[in-house]
Amino acid sequence: MSSEDTPEKFNRWRVVVGDRRGARRRRWPTAMAAAGLTEIPGRPRGRTAPQPGDRVVRLAVAAESVDWLWHLIDDPFALVQVRRLTVVVDSWRIPEGGWSGRLGPLRHVLAHQVRLPRGIQGRAVVELEVKWSTPLRALLTAIIPLLTPVRPIPRPASADVAAQDVEPGWLGLGQNITMVRGPLPGNNDIRAHDVVLTATGEPMPLAQPAATETSVVTTADSAAVAAPAPADLYAMTVAAGPYGAGLAQRPATALIDLDRAVVTGRYGPFGASAGRAELTFTDAGDGWGYRITGSDGLLCEGRIDRPWRSEEVLAALAGVAVLHCATVPARHPLAEAGFLVHLILAGLLVHVPDLPDAVGAHLADEVRDSLRAELPARTGQDLEWEVRTVAQRRSAMRLHAGGFALPRLTAAAFPTLAEVPSVSALLVTKRLQHVIEAVNAIERQTYPNLEIVLCLHGVELPAELRARVARSARPIEIMTLPAEQGFGEAIGAATARARGSLVTKFDDDDTYGPEHVWDLVLARQYSGAMMVGKGAEFVYLQTLDTTVRRDAGVAEQYVSVVAGGTMLISRGDLEQVGGWRPVPRSIDRGLLDRVRRAGGLIYRTHPLGYVYQRRSDGHTWDPGLEYFLRGGGMQWSGLPRHREFGTESGLDGLTTMGVAAATEPWAAPHR
Numbered sequence: 001m002s003s004e005d006t007p008e009k010f011n012r013w014r015v016v017v018g019d020r021r022g023a024r025r026r027r028w029p030t031a032m033a034a035a036g037l038t039e040i041p042g043r044p045r046g047r048t049a050p051q052p053g054d055r056v057v058r059l060a061v062a063a064e065s066v067d068w069l070w071h072l073i074d075d076p077f078a079l080v081q082v083r084r085l086t087v088v089v090d091s092w093r094i095p096e097g098g099w100s101g102r103l104g105p106l107r108h109v110l111a112h113q114v115r116l117p118r119g120i121q122g123r124a125v126v127e128l129e130v131k132w133s134t135p136l137r138a139l140l141t142a143i144i145p146l147l148t149p150v151r152p153i154p155r156p157a158s159a160d161v162a163a164q165d166v167e168p169g170w171l172g173l174g175q176n177i178t179m180v181r182g183p184l185p186g187n188n189d190i191r192a193h194d195v196v197l198t199a200t201g202e203p204m205p206l207a208q209p210a211a212t213e214t215s216v217v218t219t220a221d222s223a224a225v226a227a228p229a230p231a232d233l234y235a236m237t238v239a240a241g242p243y244g245a246g247l248a249q250r251p252a253t254a255l256i257d258l259d260r261a262v263v264t265g266r267y268g269p270f271g272a273s274a275g276r277a278e279l280t281f282t283d284a285g286d287g288w289g290y291r292i293t294g295s296d297g298l299l300c301e302g303r304i305d306r307p308w309r310s311e312e313v314l315a316a317l318a319g320v321a322v323l324h325c326a327t328v329p330a331r332h333p334l335a336e337a338g339f340l341v342h343l344i345l346a347g348l349l350v351h352v353p354d355l356p357d358a359v360g361a362h363l364a365d366e367v368r369d370s371l372r373a374e375l376p377a378r379t380g381q382d383l384e385w386e387v388r389t390v391a392q393r394r395s396a397m398r399l400h401a402g403g404f405a406l407p408r409l410t411a412a413a414f415p416t417l418a419e420v421p422s423v424s425a426l427l428v429t430k431r432l433q434h435v436i437e438a439v440n441a442i443e444r445q446t447y448p449n450l451e452i453v454l455c456l457h458g459v460e461l462p463a464e465l466r467a468r469v470a471r472s473a474r475p476i477e478i479m480t481l482p483a484e485q486g487f488g489e490a491i492g493a494a495t496a497r498a499r500g501s502l503v504t505k506f507d508d509d510d511t512y513g514p515e516h517v518w519d520l521v522l523a524r525q526y527s528g529a530m531m532v533g534k535g536a537e538f539v540y541l542q543t544l545d546t547t548v549r550r551d552a553g554v555a556e557q558y559v560s561v562v563a564g565g566t567m568l569i570s571r572g573d574l575e576q577v578g579g580w581r582p583v584p585r586s587i588d589r590g591l592l593d594r595v596r597r598a599g600g601l602i603y604r605t606h607p608l609g610y611v612y613q614r615r616s617d618g619h620t621w622d623p624g625l626e627y628f629l630r631g632g633g634m635q636w637s638g639l640p641r642h643r644e645f646g647t648e649s650g651l652d653g654l655t656t657m658g659v660a661a662a663t664e665p666w667a668a669p670h671r
Helices: 066-073 136-147 311-316 333-345 365-372 382-400 402-409 432-443 463-470 487-497 516-527 571-576 587-597 625-629
Strands: 010-017 036-040 055-063 081-093 109-115 121-135 161-164 177-180 195-198 236-240 244-246 275-282 289-294 297-303 320-324 349-351 423-429 450-457 476-481 502-506 531-533 538-541 546-549 557-559 568-570 602-604 610-614 635-637
Touching (some): 010 066, 055 066, 066 136, 081 136, 289 320, 320 382, 333 349, 333 382, 365 382, 382 516, 423 487, 423 516, 432 450, 450 487, 487 587, 516 602, 531 587, 568 571, 587 602
Parallel strands (some): 161 177, 195 236, 275 320, 320 349, 450 476, 538 610
Antiparallel strands (some): 275 289, 531 568, 557 602
């Protein structure tokens, strides 16, 4: 009997995720009222619960929030196989008005229905039926993008990953991720798995003929074969667990799932006078406890092996800027390191001056050093605290995100897969005087996989300039278009020449810090937005030789507009919405409108690393200087001199790839 024809063991079952207090008074459908119940976290009540691999005809899942659905994916119960699934999310909120989610890929869907509240929040219900019993994890992987924005890392090639008898909470969603219980299933036609994750780094016993039908796999169409050779089963094994992964002879690296670990909607507070709190690790919960206390007492407490930040916890930490920790006990070093990373991604500046080496060994050098480093002076500018917080979070994301770290760990077997997604920087200009400066700004980006597409619009690049640009250490594509073609057509032609999976627009006269592209790529991943960018918060007014910081809206939010010179979108999404409009001006607005009409989200990340240049002429939109000066924000004479904005001295060479630490302090601001 094939796995698709195996009869179901359970007719009905219920699961409650994250709402133990309301489980008994919940109103279930009449057909499910008498079904058995499993609480997560918790234990099943009543009869024996379904086990991984068991088949259930109809399953109802009630979750307190979408976040709790993510946690269910990591639970062993997610390996139960289901044909009819109802998911109820009690507290659902639309990310932004106009957004539309989409059901992810699934095999042979017979029916699905979505009921969402008419307002911005309320109860969401998803019903789904498939022809063959399918692991709950696979069904939830398809349902979650209906309820919250998810946008996978674009890759031209990637490994198939099998997690054998482990549940890595940092692995995230993915069509190429398989969760296995017991022996590894094989495949007669192709290597079954590229990377295998196990608790020890060594594979469990291979599939035997008797185990073929009982191996538990999260893909509905997988089929096991008997006792294949290891080389036919996998290319590489990695030691992995709930909190991280590593290779032999090296400490495991603490890892997180960027799709759900980063807190959106929070930016700040910053500064020496902002709120502070103290983190202590306690003996509660067999040594897994923690407490965070502020000036008025306890803010929150919990377990480090469950770094799940509920809305109540986030609300309690909303006024906290700096979280100090006097000591880490190193009872559970990997879990403690991962917990510190989670706190950083909650938007806190975390300070652990005496971080034990046993815990620091599981952190990237940048992150470990930032935890131990002295805090900015209490008499210093608030902006220094802001830069420090953003830099710490940026390092944690790019060095501890599972989606970036696992390909690096497996580079010995697949060296080309360790590259980050390719990005094309589109630079369309008709002002030759800005070409070298603009190319320099792209050249200095720390993002490694970046090409430049330079489109000369109605002008020819003189031989001397062409020779200098051609010496760029970045891959560069140079093209020329006649002035008769509109700006929208020109940037469309530049996009057609781009080779990157992601494209981002650079304006020839704006100022960009060296981490700018990294900021956009990371924001796209953790926000799930179709388009990301920054706000024009820092504005240089040429006629006054002054930079002002204006109120351009709240950062780290879904918005309706971002600065045109910062937009980043995938090539596939851009083409799906129809690409650039062939208009002579306002091309940025044209694309923003198309993204919104398609039900896509636009996300504004933090404003650091971008200065909008307002010159004396050449702008089609001119609201007057008063527009930019109103609000009484911070001001600088000239440009702020700091590495974060790429304005410190010594970075003028076209071939500069790395960026040294800042050598100049901030220029003194004035009001």
